[in-house]
Amino acid sequence: MKCEQCPVRHRAVCAQSEWDDLGQLESMKFYRSFEPGQLITCEGDRMDFVASVVSGAATLTRITEDGRAQIVGLLLPGDFLGRPGRETAAFNAAAVSKLVLCCFRHKPFNEMMQKTPQIAHRLLQMSLDELDAARDWMLLLGRKLAREKIASFLLIIAKRKAALHNSQLGGRMEVELPLSRAAMADYLGLTLETVSRQISALNREGMIELTDNRLVILPDFGLLANEAGGDSPGVWII
Amino acid sequence: MKCEQCPVRHRAVCAQSEWDDLGQLESMKFYRSFEPGQLITCEGDRMDFVASVVSGAATLTRITEDGRAQIVGLLLPGDFLGRPGRETAAFNAAAVSKLVLCCFRHKPFNEMMQKTPQIAHRLLQMSLDELDAARDWMLLLGRKLAREKIASFLLIIAKRKAALHNSQLGGRMEVELPLSRAAMADYLGLTLETVSRQISALNREGMIELTDNRLVILPDFGLLANEAGGDSPGVWII
DNA sequence: CGGTCGATTGACCTATATCAACCCTAGTGG
DNA sequence: CCACTAGGGTTGATATAGGTCAATCGACCG
Numbered sequence: 001m002k003c004e005q006c007p008v009r010h011r012a013v014c015a016q017s018e019w020d021d022l023g024q025l026e027s028m029k030f031y032r033s034f035e036p037g038q039l040i041t042c043e044g045d046r047m048d049f050v051a052s053v054v055s056g057a058a059t060l061t062r063i064t065e066d067g068r069a070q071i072v073g074l075l076l077p078g079d080f081l082g083r084p085g086r087e088t089a090a091f092n093a094a095a096v097s098k099l100v101l102c103c104f105r106h107k108p109f110n111e112m113m114q115k116t117p118q119i120a121h122r123l124l125q126m127s128l129d130e131l132d133a134a135r136d137w138m139l140l141l142g143r144k145l146a147r148e149k150i151a152s153f154l155l156i157i158a159k160r161k162a163a164l165h166n167s168q169l170g171g172r173m174e175v176e177l178p179l180s181r182a183a184m185a186d187y188l189g190l191t192l193e194t195v196s197r198q199i200s201a202l203n204r205e206g207m208i209e210l211t212d213n214r215l216v217i218l219p220d221f222g223l224l225a226n227e228a229g230g231d232s233p234g235v236w237i238i
Numbered sequence: 239m240k241c242e243q244c245p246v247r248h249r250a251v252c253a254q255s256e257w258d259d260l261g262q263l264e265s266m267k268f269y270r271s272f273e274p275g276q277l278i279t280c281e282g283d284r285m286d287f288v289a290s291v292v293s294g295a296a297t298l299t300r301i302t303e304d305g306r307a308q309i310v311g312l313l314l315p316g317d318f319l320g321r322p323g324r325e326t327a328a329f330n331a332a333a334v335s336k337l338v339l340c341c342f343r344h345k346p347f348n349e350m351m352q353k354t355p356q357i358a359h360r361l362l363q364m365s366l367d368e369l370d371a372a373r374d375w376m377l378l379l380g381r382k383l384a385r386e387k388i389a390s391f392l393l394i395i396a397k398r399k400a401a402l403h404n405s406q407l408g409g410r411m412e413v414e415l416p417l418s419r420a421a422m423a424d425y426l427g428l429t430l431e432t433v434s435r436q437i438s439a440l441n442r443e444g445m446i447e448l449t450d451n452r453l454v455i456l457p458d459f460g461l462l463a464n465e466a467g468g469d470s471p472g473v474w475i476i
Numbered sequence: 477c478g479g480t481c482g483a484t485t486g487a488c489c490t491a492t493a494t495c496a497a498c499c500c501t502a503g504t505g506g
Numbered sequence: 507c508c509a510c511t512a513g514g515g516t517t518g519a520t521a522t523a524g525g526t527c528a529a530t531c532g533a534c535c536g
Binding site: 069070125128144189230 | 304307310311323361365366372375376379380426427467468
């Protein structure tokens with residue numbers, strides 16, 4: 001695929017790169033695909049590339065010795081996986097849907113970063129945005145009720161979808177959940193039973209309409225936002 | 239104070255800057271002091287500078303509409319406050335002890351970042367480290383028991399102290415808590431009563447020795463680490 | 477048709493929150 | 507000098523949100 005036609009061209013780490021830089025990236029990139037459930041790396045593993053998510057979704061997970069898991073990152077199209085200058089994965093990364101990555105080997109990517117400020121700059125921007133998002137997520141994990149966690153999650157997915165498609169936020173929206181109930185639980189610091197119960201409750205009360213297990217209609221975005229426990233939603237629009 | 243004598247010279251955003259860059263930073267920096275409890279910025283406020291923590295400690299806090307608070311960042315000596323290119327604070331920032339900041343106005347700092355890759359590069363490094371720390375914190379908030387949260391917190395403070403002084407980790411250590419019980423609760427996603435109870439319990443069991451309310455002796459670092467719920471501790475050493 | 481996987485629902489339990497009393501220390505002012 | 511007060515911390519009794527364990531359901535698949 002040519003970079004110009006790339007669906008994440010204007011959002012990924014290469015977003016601010018100009019023509020000739022893009023040509024260089026083009027020549028060093030390679031695509032990798034993963035099936036739902038497939039591991040990309042394990043914590044501690046050598047990871048010889050960094051990548052942009054082109055399509056699909058992946059999760060970063062941190063696990064305690066006794067097996068409790070917490071998803072600490074949800075990578076959607078445009079997001080960046082890996083850390084330049086670190087060749088050992090700090091987290092388990094797994095595909096949660098059919099996933100396509102646009103990969104770069106560490107060494108050429110590092111050299112590129114040294115030479116072209118745009119890429120380093122964009123990566124800094126993206127990292128700071130992720131940090132903001134992580135901090136909002138800490139508020140959710142530490143202080144929100146189960147119901148609020150679920151509502152917040154639905155909103156963030158809706159917002160990401162709107163941001164990717166440059167479409168409007170608000171009113172009636174349809175979102176496809178990128179995660180299973182179990183994965184949502186690991187994302188929200190809940191059990192899958194609690195996730196299921198809360199989703200059922202929101203459904204019963206008309207806050208959401210469940211069509212498929214993975215397909216949710218939000219009849220009223222604003223109404224649902226009231227249930228999310230009110231952190232300022234602006235920052236989520238990455 | 240001259241930059242060469244700065245206690246955080248080798249850890250702050252300026253760590254990788256060379257002589258002449260340092261001269262430039264020197265000419266544009268200015269110091270500000272804050273008393274314990276004093277607000278630095280409120281979410282949404284205009285914030286006309288970025289800064290390095292020289293001494294003392296500050297917290298970043300996120301608050302829900304109905305007043306539940308979560309501390310989402312603990313800034314210790316060397317840490318960076320603010321975001322280049324954003325002049326509106328995204329969080330409440332407050333001093334929790336006598337605090338000294340080394341400040342730079344946005345505009346000259348941005349220009350400096352454009353010109354000198356070292357600063358931008360160091361800031362990227364620091365942001366990525368913070369992101370790693372935030373992700374470990376998400377595991378704590380989402381999945382750890384109260385007792386494990388407290389133990390983890392004591393360990394991270396001990397580790398930061400060791401890192402700053404380049405001293406050894408392990409064995410018997412003494413740490414000064416930068417936070418009140420209430421602030422610890424807001425950091426750990428607990429209530430202050432639960433914090434107090436768990437600290438008392440660890441004290442009773444000899445895992446820690448309380449001298450002052452704010453001064454804790456860890457008789458055996460490794461023993462306490464067992465109580466922390468076992469995320470790989472390596473990443474904490476920022 | 478049996479088996480597997482994800483999701484839902486129910487009954488019960490527990491870690492932590494909540495509410496409340498109390499303690500200790502430091503500071504203040506009579 | 508000492509009573510009074512305020513702020514931080516501890517401790518106890520009770521309530522509850524969400525966890526745990528277990529049964530069931532539906533869809534899909536060989």
